[in-house]
Amino acid sequence: MYMLQAIDVYKRFHKLEVLKGISLQVARGEVIAIIGPSGSGKSTFLRCLNRLETVDKGYIEIQGEVMVQNGPDNQAQYSDEKNIARLRRKMGMVFQDFNLFPHRSVLENLMLAPVLVQNIEKEQAEHNARALLEKVGLAYKADNYPFELSGGQQQRVAIARALAMNPEIMCFDEPTSALDPELTGEVLRVMKNLAEEKMTMIVVTHEIGFAKEVADRVIFMDEGLIVEQGSAQQVLLNPQHERTQAFLGNVLMAR
């Protein structure tokens, strides 16, 4: 059984077809990096996996349970809301702009959902939250507010907040793109630690170095399609497709 399986996913925004039939199988503990030029649909695909966007057509299951499949009219038919809510809870999400709750302290950001959604006792939630902050190296910031933190620290808090819900899969949507270059390292280190703990991860990223070092599989997307995929070695060091070569050429040139 796959942790997550998507088959032939289509998505359009008005006239613009963003996903033109994407399929992906993710095994437990696998770390997948999705790379590609902007506008290639990689973020949209990630957002479809936890229904931040709805797909037009296609099949998505999480741990063998169907979230969406094609109905008789060949259009996407979602499972009922309750079921979807349960499946979505298996997935943690980290956004490009962190999206921490600015009116809540760091600790409260981590405690909010466990208390409200999972009905965990406040003391227990706080205990867990502090342990997670320890893990991302920010225990000493527990009582600060997000605006008092650097971008890198905010993103580490956002990762801890997602982990507080005990997700089975962690999704990262360009987690370091909004950060100054000198702050990306601390976030990537936290992600690398997660990978070493065998967390299943899907990471949309521009960090080729991170993909090379951490990802079990690299997927290159362009114009709504998966152009090439394979081990980091294969895709990044020996790309077969000319669009992959061109993209990597541009990215590496920029360094």
Added chain:
Amino acid sequence: MEYLSKLIPVMLMGTTLTLKLFFCTLVLALPLGVVFAVARLSRFKILNVFMQIYIWIFRGTPLLLQLFFIYFGLGIVGLQLDRFPAALLAFVLNYSAYLAEIYRSGIQSIDLGQREAADVLGLTRLQTLTQIILPQMFKRVLPPISNEVINLIKDTALVYAIGMSELLRVAKTAAVRDFSFTPFIVAAIFYLLMTAGIQQFFKWLEGKYDYYH
């Protein structure tokens, strides 16, 4: 001086009515505006359109006219309200409409990412609204709300048109009777003191919300 000592107690009586209407309106309109704003943003088309029409009517006609409709108009169809309840109803309906639009702009100014973050964490729509959106909205709308509240204290003067003895009417009566301009000066000072109080209160409130950006 002797004149003032006779005038001021009467004017304080008028002020009591002014303040009573002011506070009753706020207590009802401030929360009602939130409900209306949320209804205005509802996905339910009927509710949404109903709120638009309501807001159009109550922002689109003079408050004085609304006061006449509710006090005299409802009387014609056999629903005669006393002066104070009639005035209160008009003020609450009118101010809720304005406040709803301010709240709506505040709600819509909250970054979509906040909703998405709450969504992926599994919060329900109601939890997202009460825990994430509204608390942040209040901070943002404080300046325009303080405008409305200051307007309200001055608008209460309108109820003299349905024969209620609020501050300005008391002043005018005294001025005509005593052939003196002093009551108007005293009224102006009273209004300024009340608005100064409101300003201080909002300054304090903004300070309370200053713990985050």
